[in-house]
């Protein structure tokens with residue numbers, strides 16, 4: 001690049017203070033900037049809120065050429081452009097949301113060399129007319145934000161991102177800076193390959209978000225659990241992710257009925273509505289957004305106090321990125337995962353339906369890791385950081401496992417009650433029915449079936465429904481029971497159940513972890 005005189009460390013620090021008003025660089029920023037100014041490619045892995053944008057903004061200001069920033073989200077581009085313009089820096093954005101005359105004006109500024117930074121959407125950047133124009137410009141840096149969108153195994157895959165390598169061919173001497181907050185080893189590899197990064201500087205900040213408390217709550221009455229949880233938050237800002245558009249709308253409505261300022265967000269809603277929701281959320285006019293994964297990338301809201309996953313995500317990357325939207329201001333925040341084994345089994349079946357062999361393999365691996373984290377008996381944070389190759393040994397003290405370690409107890413008697421009840425109902429009924437019998441439900445259905453006359457009727461009445469749900473799930477987990485999918489998920493005994501049922505074998509179970517997060521007073525029956 002043509003700006004060697006400006007690359008010294010002191011000068012960068014001066015610019016940092018002068019333009020941005022910051023006293024010092026954060027971990028990694030300076031090394032990444034130096035690399036860019038020396039014409040070297042880089043791969044920047046920093047958690048959300050870690051300060052990625054500065055890594056290309058400051059070199060952009062320091063050098064004479066243009067810095068081209070590829071960014072997938074219009075709102076994010078516009079935010080950054082506005083912020084830069086306010087600081088007196090010549091920046092503009094080019095994307096499909098602009099009116100023709102606005103586009104023309106940006107192109108004119110570009111041609112006249114008036115811009116330091118140009119933000120471009122990938123589809124715009126790949127248009128032939130734009131690529132042709134590029135070769136006539138002096139481009140000092142190509143920054144690819146949210147670079148994980150390049151990986152087709154990733155949860156945010158965007159096909160146009162896959163073609164960004166083309167820009168590299170037009171700009172053979174321009175260093176590329178790829179930035180992301182979420183990349184496991186496979187995704188990193190994809191980024192390097194697809195952008196043809198040449199011996200890049202790889203910077204990885206610690207991915208730990210110490211102010212986020214990770215909690216996993218077993219799903220039993222998920223809607224009620226969610227409503228209780230949100231009520232307890234008393235108007236704090238939060239995001240609830242769930243797996244389908246239909247559920248998004250239903251849950252948003254339930255929360256609204258509870259008097260919560262909630263809104264729904266998913267890709268099927270009209271553009272204006274989505275924009276309004278985003279704006280209201282950022283302005284604190286909406287407290288809770290119930291959303292699919294379509295909501296999130298680029299939300300610039302520091303005071304999100306909680307992120308709930310109503311359904312288990314498909315990878316730790318997705319989970320980590322979504323939970324990472326909580327607590328960007330550094331103040332305590334919570335990430336709650338509602339988890340149920342049968343959800344996981346369902347997702348696994350979907351993944352296994354992929355006809356692309358490699359894709360199936362990668363997705364199964366990613367999901368295995370996610371499931372292991374949800375079912376982990378050790379510190380959640382250790383599991384998460386470990387997944388991103390950040391090895392720690394000390395439990396964090398700020399996750400459900402650390403706060404309330406799982407307790408084992410002799411569950412033989414509970415197991416015998418549940419197993420014999422499964423046997424008594426002829427191995428023809430599902431979990432909830434078996435629990436109704438155990439707890440002595442007075443329902444008409446039970447009377448019609450004469451299940452209120454069974455010897456196991458009401459033998460577990462002293463425990464709650466959720467308690468038995470946890471016990472039975474563990475029995476399934478441990479292979480003593482199966483759910484017959486061909487017969488409406490009827491519970492059936494396996495060979496493993498025999499010795500326990502006959503009292504020949506002790507069975508240790510994990511103390512049901514119910515009500516860790518939600519209000520304890522709830523289960524009183």
Ligand code: ADP
Nearest residue numbers: 022024025026046047048049050051052053054
């Ligand atoms: P990311 O893109 O990694 O999610 P941002 O670039 O949006 O993060 O930065 C998060 C916040 O940190 C922004 O408000 C930014 O201005 C601020 N920031 C970045 N670098 C520094 C620094 N060196 N000193 C102080 N604040 C910084």
Ligand code: ZN
Nearest residue numbers: 379396399402
């Ligand atoms: Zn922990």
